[in-house]
Amino acid sequence: MRLALWLSIFFLAIQASAQTRTSGDATVTGAMGAGTLTPRAALEIGLHVADSYALKVSSPDGSALYLLDRSAKAGLGVTPTGARLDVSGRADAGEVGLELRAGNSTSSLTSAQIAFGAANGAYRHNIRSRATGTQSAGNALDFYLWTSSDAVYSLGSSYVMSLQGSTTTLLGVHVSPSTQSVTAELVVSSGTVYAGGIILAADAVGAPCFSDIKHDLGRLEKKEREAAQAELLALRPVSFRYKGDLLERKGFVYEEAPASIRDGRGAIVLDERLLNLELVLQAAQGRIERLTAELTHLERRGR
Amino acid sequence: MRILPLLAILAFAQTLHAQSIFDSELWVSSKTGVGTSSPGARFEAKGTSATSSVFQVSEVDLSPAVRVGPDGTLGLSTASAARVTVSGAADAGDLALELRGGDLYPATSNYQMTAGYAGGTLYRHSIRSKHATSVSSNSLTFSVWNAADASTAIGTREVLVLLTHSTGTTAHVLPPAGAAISTYTLQLIVSNGSGVGGGTMRRKSEGTVSSALIKDGIRSLGPEAERQAYEDVRALRHVGFRYKAGKGRKQRGLLFEEAPATVRTPEKSVSVDRRLLNAELAARGLLRELAELEKEEEGLR
Incomplete structure (x- = not known):
């Protein structure tokens, strides 16, 4: 009898070592190691060689809600494929894939919502959001790039572009890079030609012109009008095709164009061409007025 | 004395079936299943229809640091409103999401x-x-x-x-390298919310890439081109209008249908660059005529 009792106790102990089942709640007030006998966190899950998944959180029907696989790739509602975090969902059904709630207020740009780093976490480009609930202006998504003027592990601070609301235009894309001198803040390329792209806009060109944002003002008078006239006459218009493109165009060759309309970096500036043309027309108007007066004088004298 | 181990084991077994409390550490070297007797991972937590959170890692104050809800959403420091929701405060220096795979x-x-x-x-x-x-x-x-x-x-x-x-x-x-312009007729469209391409751009200046190095088939445009440009400029029929979409301000411009072919683009817009070029060519012709008239007038004196 005593032997039977001891055998049953021994058998129960062996069962506990092989598989332990708890039908009620289990509470661990110390650390818990799953797959490890030396947990280094409140709960540590240690992978074994044969494991496909470290962590599975499943629904009542057993389908995976969250999976963390052996290569530390996580899937939410999906078996993780190539990405570190693979999120399933259907926007058509009203689902949002990723929501980031750490945005800045309008008056602050302390941190970012998303940082894009290299493998060691360095050189971080980033997207920052600014929000205000009281007005349109100040709400924005700002894009920053890292450059070597930033500390290696800091967030990049070169401001490149912003999608933003404003009190006057409601919403807009604001290409607003660093204040340093650059070749161009916005380059529009075609598939074959750098900066050879086409822009469609109703009111394409508007230059900020208030006098209070300008200094070193000087009126362009007769001398400049005559220079513009000489430059217009010196233009050598050509037809051409951009290399690699079939569309025939008309225009000028940078190397032949007068200095006043060249930007110094291979482009001919539309605004300068228009300004030259306006100066020429003003000069022509003066000459026409003088001719008209002279003809009137000659007519009177002829009478 | 012999009865004590038995009582201890019985008491232990009872705790296992009702509510197990491990006052020290718990180490499981095999798989762990919570809510399931056949874990499909090293650690699997399976919810029930009554579960509000299937898996949660709590902070010291018991707020959720990581939480997987029964709807399969993941919340980091917050309950989930999206598939993945991350809380934080950038104003306080928090970064919501960092991707290091660049x-x-x-x-x-x-x-x-x-x-x-x-x-x-x-x-x-x-x-x-x-x-x-x-x-x-x-x-x-x-x-x-x-x-x-x-x-x-x-x-x-x-x-x-x-x-x-x-x-x-x-x-x-930047459209993809090698794509022909005929494939991508427009690269940048600036709209105003009520009409495609109805927006306004503001900048200091705008240039056209013009170096001979990137051009083929360069051919001079002679007096005939100037004469044609002059005729095209003369034939322009400027109009005042408003765009139908929205209630924008009154504008001045041209109608595509009435514009000469030299200023029309394949994507059915009127090109500012081409208008300017035509005006430049026309002005050159005018200047020459003006110079001849002045010479003639000089002779009449």
Whole structure:
């Protein structure tokens, strides 16, 4: 009898070592190691060689809600494929894939919502959001790039572009890079030609012109009008095709164009061409007025 | 004395079936199943219909640091409103999401973020980052999938590149290399919310790339081109109008249907560049005529 009792106790102990089942709640007030006998966190899950998944959180029907696989790739509602975090969902059904709630207020740009780093976490480009609930202006998504003027592990601070609301235009894309001198803040390329792209806009060109944002003002008078006239006459218009493109165009060759309309970096500036043309027309108007007066004088004298 | 171990074991077994409390550490060297007797991972937590959180890692104050809800949403420091929701406060220096998989320039082997369609990997748009230790060549590239890509491939059409140069930064609207202009008739459209292409751009100046190095078939335009341009400018029928979409301000301009062919573009817009070129050519012709008249007038004196 005593032997039977001891055998049953021994058998129960062996069962506990092989598989332990708890039908009620289990509470661990110390650390818990799953797959490890030396947990280094409140709960540590240690992978074994044969494991496909470290962590599975499943629904009542057993389908995976969250999976963390052996290569530390996580899937939410999906078996993780190539990405570190693979999120399933259907926007058509009203689902949002990723929501980031750490945005800045309008008056602050302390941190970012998303940082894009290299493998060691360095050189971080980033997207920052600014929000205000009281007005349109100040709400924005700002894009920053890292450059070597930033500390290696800091967030990049070169401001490149912003999608933003404003009190006057409601919403807009604001290409607003660093204040340093650059070749161009916005380059529009075609598939074959750098900066050879086409822009469609109703009111394409508007230059900020208030006098209070300008200094070193000087009126362009007769001398400049005559220079513009000489430059217009010196233009050598050509037809051409951009290399690699079939569309025939008309225009000028940078190397032949007068200095006043060249930007110094291979482009001919539309605004300068228009300004030259306006100066020429003003000069022509003066000459026409003088001719008209002279003809009137000659007519009177002829009478 | 012998009865004590038995009582202890019985008491232990009872705790196991009702509520097990481990006052010290618990080590499980095999698999752990919570809510399931057949764990499909090293650690599996399976919810029930009554579960409000299937898996949670709590902070010291018991607020959720990581929480998986029964609807399959993941919340980091918050309950989930989206599939993944991350809380934080940038004003306090928090960064919500950090992706460290960027390419080191000039490598372009993979992407940092893709956006697929309806729970699958179809039609994926992407954001790729490139990093360089120099001032130049740091970039964020936004690509869009289109029908020329395999349905499960990541889109290869680069649309926008934010790029650093040795002297600053540039936003580069950039269709994929090698694509013909006839394929991509417009590269940048600026709309105003009520009409496609009805927007306004503001900038200091605008240039046209013009070096002979990037051109083929260069041919001089002679007096005939000037005469044609003069006729085209004379034939322009300027109008005042408002765009139908919205209630914009009154504007001045041209009607595409009435504009001469020399200023019309294949994508049915009137080109400012071509209008300016025509005006320049016409003005040159006028100046020459004016000079001849002045010479004639000189002779009459």
